[in-house]
Amino acid sequence: MKKLFSWVDQTPNKVNTTARLYAYLIDWVVGGVVCAFPAVLLYGLITRRSDVFTDLYVFPALGYSPFWSYLGGFLCIMAAIVYFVYIPYKKYEGQTLGKKIMKIKIVNKDGSRVRLRSLFVRQCIG
Template sequence: MKKVIKTSNETKLAVSQEVPSWKRFIAYMVDWYIGSIFTSLPMVLIYMKVTNTQDLNTNLFQYPKQYAILAGCTGLGFALFYYMIVPLVIWNGQTLGKRWCHFKIVKEGYDSIMFKELFVRQIIGILLIEGALIFPSNLLHQVLSLITNINLITPLMYVGIVISVLSGIFVIFRKDQKAIHDLISNTKVICVNNAS
């Protein structure tokens, strides 16, 4: 079903309300890969500098104690840039994966995504609730475990896997193809004819 919407610059775009599940999966894989590399970059550089090695290590428990939290928080900052700033400021509702696959995140009424909805979708929904399948979530679990001295990684990973699988089932079987993060943020993804 096609619908014409107006973007903030009043350019008309023909959009399809439904993004095929396979297209969402491809975009997810691109974002998983690029987001993981981008998040890991400062961590790896800190580890290499501190240990004077060429090891590409992202396991904070193997870092010198005084640098583990610094590396983890820096990595999380890079993740926030990729998953929040890029779609909010740079590519209007698109991460690199969504841009390559020609779809974007919008509010339920087709308005451009704003900070609040993007924060609920990307940070609360994907990073915290569904988070078992992306590296920044694992990194957050490592940082929390280091700060609290409690192993939160394993239980949060299992809970996240269950919720992520359920969210994937939602995308496949719901008529509106909304994942859990779309439902809690009142957003959806739409195809666009160009990478706006």
């Protein structure tokens, strides 16, 4: 099992586990709202309704083109990339809102600023 994860950096760091957990919870809530907002806005604009929906299959279920579901999904993914990649890269240098509140930061092993590619892989793929 150790060989399987040999590529993962397992060096201990100075970040408190509780702070990391709170940052994660804040980002989970705020990121969820940010990521869902485009779909909610699109739903309201297209259907002129304000009721609650559970997924993007609502558009075909209401007789609209599946295009609107795809567009809503795409916009939600773009919102996620803005919140979890663009903001920590450009706005708060290595910090999402949760990390900024908890005063922790994403950095390279040597303490330097994280690169865009590394941030994208970490936040989107990881």
